[in-house]
Amino acid sequence: MAVYLDHAASGPMHPAARDAMVDWMEGGFGNPSGSHAVARRARLVVEEARDVVGRFLGVAPAGVVFTSGGTEADNLAVLGPLGTRPGAVVVSAVEHPAVLEAAAGSDREVRILAVDADGVVDTDHLKLLLDGEVAVVSVQTANHETGVVQPIARIAKIVHRRAPGAVMHTDAVQAAAWMDVAAFCAAADLVTISGHKIGGPQGIGALGVRDHVDIRARALGGGQEQERRSGTQNVAGIVGLAAAIRALDPARGELVGRLRDLLGRLVLDTCPEAVLTAPSAEKLPGHCHIRFPGAESEALLFLLDQKGICASAGAACASGAIEPSPVLLAMGVDKDGAGSSLRLTLGAGTTESDVRAAAAAIESAVSALRAGGRR
Amino acid sequence: MRVLVAMSGGVDSSVAAALLQGDGHEVVGATMKLWGGPSDTGCCSVSDVDDARRVAQQIGIDHHVFNFTEDFDRWVVDPYTADHAAARTPNPCIECNRHLKFDRFLERGLVLGFDAVATGHHARVVAEAGGRWSLRRGADQAKDQSYVLHMLGQYQLARVLLPVGGMTKVEVREVAGRLGLRTASKPDSQDVCFIPRRGGRHSFLSTRIDLRPGRVLDQDGSQIGTVPAVEMVTVGQRKGLGPAIGDRYVTDVDAAAGTVTVGPLENLLDARIRLDRLAWVDAEPAAGERFEVQMSAHGQPVPGQWEGAASAVVLDTPVRRVAPGQSVVLYRGDAVVGGGTAVPG
Numbered sequence: 001m002a003v004y005l006d007h008a009a010s011g012p013m014h015p016a017a018r019d020a021m022v023d024w025m026e027g028g029f030g031n032p033s034g035s036h037a038v039a040r041r042a043r044l045v046v047e048e049a050r051d052v053v054g055r056f057l058g059v060a061p062a063g064v065v066f067t068s069g070g071t072e073a074d075n076l077a078v079l080g081p082l083g084t085r086p087g088a089v090v091v092s093a094v095e096h097p098a099v100l101e102a103a104a105g106s107d108r109e110v111r112i113l114a115v116d117a118d119g120v121v122d123t124d125h126l127k128l129l130l131d132g133e134v135a136v137v138s139v140q141t142a143n144h145e146t147g148v149v150q151p152i153a154r155i156a157k158i159v160h161r162r163a164p165g166a167v168m169h170t171d172a173v174q175a176a177a178w179m180d181v182a183a184f185c186a187a188a189d190l191v192t193i194s195g196h197k198i199g200g201p202q203g204i205g206a207l208g209v210r211d212h213v214d215i216r217a218r219a220l221g222g223g224q225e226q227e228r229r230s231g232t233q234n235v236a237g238i239v240g241l242a243a244a245i246r247a248l249d250p251a252r253g254e255l256v257g258r259l260r261d262l263l264g265r266l267v268l269d270t271c272p273e274a275v276l277t278a279p280s281a282e283k284l285p286g287h288c289h290i291r292f293p294g295a296e297s298e299a300l301l302f303l304l305d306q307k308g309i310c311a312s313a314g315a316a317c318a319s320g321a322i323e324p325s326p327v328l329l330a331m332g333v334d335k336d337g338a339g340s341s342l343r344l345t346l347g348a349g350t351t352e353s354d355v356r357a358a359a360a361a362i363e364s365a366v367s368a369l370r371a372g373g374r375r
Numbered sequence: 376m377r378v379l380v381a382m383s384g385g386v387d388s389s390v391a392a393a394l395l396q397g398d399g400h401e402v403v404g405a406t407m408k409l410w411g412g413p414s415d416t417g418c419c420s421v422s423d424v425d426d427a428r429r430v431a432q433q434i435g436i437d438h439h440v441f442n443f444t445e446d447f448d449r450w451v452v453d454p455y456t457a458d459h460a461a462a463r464t465p466n467p468c469i470e471c472n473r474h475l476k477f478d479r480f481l482e483r484g485l486v487l488g489f490d491a492v493a494t495g496h497h498a499r500v501v502a503e504a505g506g507r508w509s510l511r512r513g514a515d516q517a518k519d520q521s522y523v524l525h526m527l528g529q530y531q532l533a534r535v536l537l538p539v540g541g542m543t544k545v546e547v548r549e550v551a552g553r554l555g556l557r558t559a560s561k562p563d564s565q566d567v568c569f570i571p572r573r574g575g576r577h578s579f580l581s582t583r584i585d586l587r588p589g590r591v592l593d594q595d596g597s598q599i600g601t602v603p604a605v606e607m608v609t610v611g612q613r614k615g616l617g618p619a620i621g622d623r624y625v626t627d628v629d630a631a632a633g634t635v636t637v638g639p640l641e642n643l644l645d646a647r648i649r650l651d652r653l654a655w656v657d658a659e660p661a662a663g664e665r666f667e668v669q670m671s672a673h674g675q676p677v678p679g680q681w682e683g684a685a686s687a688v689v690l691d692t693p694v695r696r697v698a699p700g701q702s703v704v705l706y707r708g709d710a711v712v713g714g715g716t717a718v719p720g
Contacts, residue, residue, distance in 0.1 A: 298441055298442060299483060299486060302439055302487055303488075305439075317408075317421075317442075319421045319424040319425075319440055320428070320439075320440040321408035321440040322440075322442050323442065368486075369486060372485065372486030
């Protein structure tokens, strides 16, 4: 039986989300934009879900834009505001590629915000980057690889003071599984979430947009989602996303955090060379990021996979090849260190025996790689 | 046996994996991502990884991707550009075999607990008396790749399987077709995998080294023309040098002096080839031993002998000079004895 420790990549659906989707798909169908009874039912479930998602994001229901996932929502958040504003894009160096590549693909100047050794943004540097010529600032709520949490309220305050015309976006895709997004991201103008990272289905995400913020659509067509994202809504996905949000249990963070700490301790005890990434920073409870100097991520993951442990290294390209993590490089970790990364991410279903099995497998894999020598 | 198969996304390695799986080995496939830059041919684009992964799914084995782009830059791409800068004519596929497939990949496989690695090369590894191994030509004469594997020694041959070496290409495609593999009718890769077809070698090199114009001299040393880049000229070349060349050949390229010397065919002929980067399948041959000598991937072997101490091959009959950087491989019958890389003089 596999031990699944890659919840940051994608997690199992919560039974409540699955049931809600099946219920909908068995009984309903139809285009929510239509004007007859069948369409009205579809519209009803979409709007019920919009209320739930709006509350979760801390925005009005009309500020919820359903998208095909986190990447599309991030793209819309970075590029959408540019349609009505001149100026540069500021992104932190540790953003997800969905933000970094959107910024790079824009026609604007891109200013990269530095992070410290823990991966937390340098607010002094932020102040230097901000001026009246900034259109969008995007800083994630928590990092996809390390789980390190950013001080969003402080960052947003600085942005709004120093660049009053700028829109502040935060990608809360990873944070949403564990944090009170509405409260923590209250000062941000735009917030991204994704279904499959929080117990919902893949293929659905949302961008929360505050009342005063105008963004220009990227997907053009029928004008759905208040003309901010055209295309017939993924009704089943929307139903699943809302059900997953309803099923989120704030108490499980503490439990998972304890298991995560146990995992880190077991690995550090058995692998003396192992280095915990950002040990003292505030992190999401599910994330355990460890480096094994002298071992290569690829080889480590291969051996863990053979032992039934599903983990990741953090960064992979389209071919599936593991790349040296740009997140760790931005934190000042050298290439070899970045190339020896292991990202273990726990979920609500992770058990202590999972954690112990993973720690034992890691010990044996690391010692096998050491015995084999490194080139 | 536990076997790690290097799956390029081509038909040969697809069938290699399928055959090993069919023989009851414990097989895992892995595709090396070698080149990080733009590519449209060869063996390392995302679509080739997808093909390899799909074949692995179809035959029911696990598939992994190994990112060796840094090693590839270091051992293949950088030396390739350095060779051109020095007016040599490199064979990057041979360096890729030497440093990536049969070193980095092989060692990765061994560290991961595999007994052997396999590739889709058309050549045969044969167990000989006394626990020794020989490397022999592939059964399909037209597809034989033993030349590009000449650097394999006893250590590698004891740990390498070449499952399609005994088959013809037609047979390989038949097996792939019978198994319904998506690579069954995929064309063979032809060109250097990291050189995009658009722009080609010239534009690839021009972004990495300074291509310098050169003077074309005749055998007496008088200038008869110019070339836009000496680094792009190869010994033996006669095309692309302008009409003044007539029916003469390039007999020498001097990158430092920026000159290309041309002359009649007899000036190009040479019987003695000095080699470096020597590699022997088994023991180094004795001076005076006679072999068939092959000077290009599908060239006709010619008789010659090993000079020993001077690290040179002396051919019975002079041939057009081998461009420095090209590999020269010695055969005894269909068995590779070893070889090296031609150096000037």
